[in-house]
Amino acid sequence: MKKILAxxxxxxxxxxxxxxxxxPASWTTLSFSAAIxxxxxxxxxxxxxxxxxxxxKFLDVKGCTVTSGKGELGSIRxxxxxxxxxxxxxxxxxxxxxxxxxxxxxxxxxxxxxxEPVDATHxxxxxxxxxxxxxxxxxxxxxxxxxxxxxRFQAAVDKxxxxxxxx
Amino acid sequence: MxxxxxxxxxxxxxxxxxxxxxxPADWTILTxxxxxNRPAAVTWDRIGGHDWCGILRFLxxxTGCTINSGKGELGSVRxxxxxxxxxxxxxxxxxxxxxxxxxxxxxxxxxxxxxxEPVDATHxxxxxxxxWNQTPVGDAAAQTAARxxxxxSFQAAVDKxxxxxxxx
Numbered sequence: 204m205k206k207i208l209a210x211x212x213x214x215x216x217x218x219x220x221x222x223x224x225x226x227p228a229s230w231t232t233l234s235f236s237a238a239i240x241x242x243x244x245x246x247x248x249x250x251x252x253x254x255x256x257x258x259x260k261f262l263d264v265k266g267c268t269v270t271s272g273k274g275e276l277g278s279i280r281x282x283x284x285x286x287x288x289x290x291x292x293x294x295x296x297x298x299x300x301x302x303x304x305x306x307x308x309x310x311x312x313x314x315x316x317x318x319e320p321v322d323a324t325h326x327x328x329x330x331x332x333x334x335x336x337x338x339x340x341x342x343x344x345x346x347x348x349x350x351x352x353x354x355r356f357q358a359a360v361d362k363x364x365x366x367x368x369x370x
Numbered sequence: 371m372x373x374x375x376x377x378x379x380x381x382x383x384x385x386x387x388x389x390x391x392x393x394p395a396d397w398t399i400l401t402x403x404x405x406x407n408r409p410a411a412v413t414w415d416r417i418g419g420h421d422w423c424g425i426l427r428f429l430x431x432x433t434g435c436t437i438n439s440g441k442g443e444l445g446s447v448r449x450x451x452x453x454x455x456x457x458x459x460x461x462x463x464x465x466x467x468x469x470x471x472x473x474x475x476x477x478x479x480x481x482x483x484x485x486x487e488p489v490d491a492t493h494x495x496x497x498x499x500x501x502w503n504q505t506p507v508g509d510a511a512a513q514t515a516a517r518x519x520x521x522x523s524f525q526a527a528v529d530k531x532x533x534x535x536x537x538x
Contacts, residue, residue: 234444304472306503309390
């Protein structure tokens with residue numbers, strides 16, 4: 204039984220001591236940005252930086268539920284994508300950025316929303332994503348995931364920029 | 371065979387669709403800080419913010435650091451040596467005055483963030499945070515040892531960074 208257990212767990216790309224995303228990884232990144240004609244503090248507030256489920260106002264998700272916290276390190280939220288419910292945890296936080304990760308999916312998915320000051324009255328919204336494509340089954344699924352996120356997150360960033368730039 | 375595979379994967383705490391850190395997770399967090407009498411941009415440079423293996427100069431538990439790819443931008447990969455154990459770390463977030471790294475191939479979902487926050491035009495604060503899932507670490511004693519060990523060594527690193535930032 205021990206031998207069977209070891210071999211099937213290795214087949215799945217994970218061992219007891221190494222139970223994370225598949226190796227070798229194929230990391231892919233996406234970066235979106237938009238210019239904002241407001242100071243960083245104002246922009247951060249308007250794009251939902253102070254609201255742990257604020258992303259639901261901009262990204263086409265079906266819902267977002269705060270499980271714990273208010274966006275500080277360790278806060279947990281549950282995103283309803285329409286086809287699945289995904290848990291996300293805040294793994295980093297600065298005054299004008301937060302980074303979240305999906306601890307229970309195999310693609311080691313991370314997203315960061317940030318506002319960078321440009322000058323006293325202007326700032327820049329930056330949204331980045333990174334994940335391991337090798338956690339997805341084939342080339343078609345990888346392309347679909349990447350292209351889908353590119354369209355959805357660009358739309359979200361555009362919507363955030365509109366909200367931030369509104370009079 | 372299918373049944374054996376499913377059962378074995380469950381025993382291993384992983385499934386094909388859920389091959390990440392063990393559930394239920396027991397998240398733990400450390401926050402280490404130090405004040406500096408330098409502007410944020412100067413502090414960031416002096417503590418190695420522009421050097422993807424700069425942490426090696428400050429964190430004594432490391433015996434080596436090798437850059438596998440990148441210069442610290444999103445997706446950069448480095449291998450740090452804790453004693454004789456190599457661990458791969460990847461940059462999962464980057465801002466002008468912070469970076470966040472993660473360990474994609476360890477079971478504890480370990481994340482660290484080094485950042486500098488401006489206090490005023492001539493002062494700043496180093497903030498180093500760590501976060502991981504204690505569930506796979508072992509028993510309570512092992513979890514405490516991991517936590518206290520990191521608290522001690524990372525606070526020492528942050529103090530060393532502050533000294534470097536504050537140097538004339």
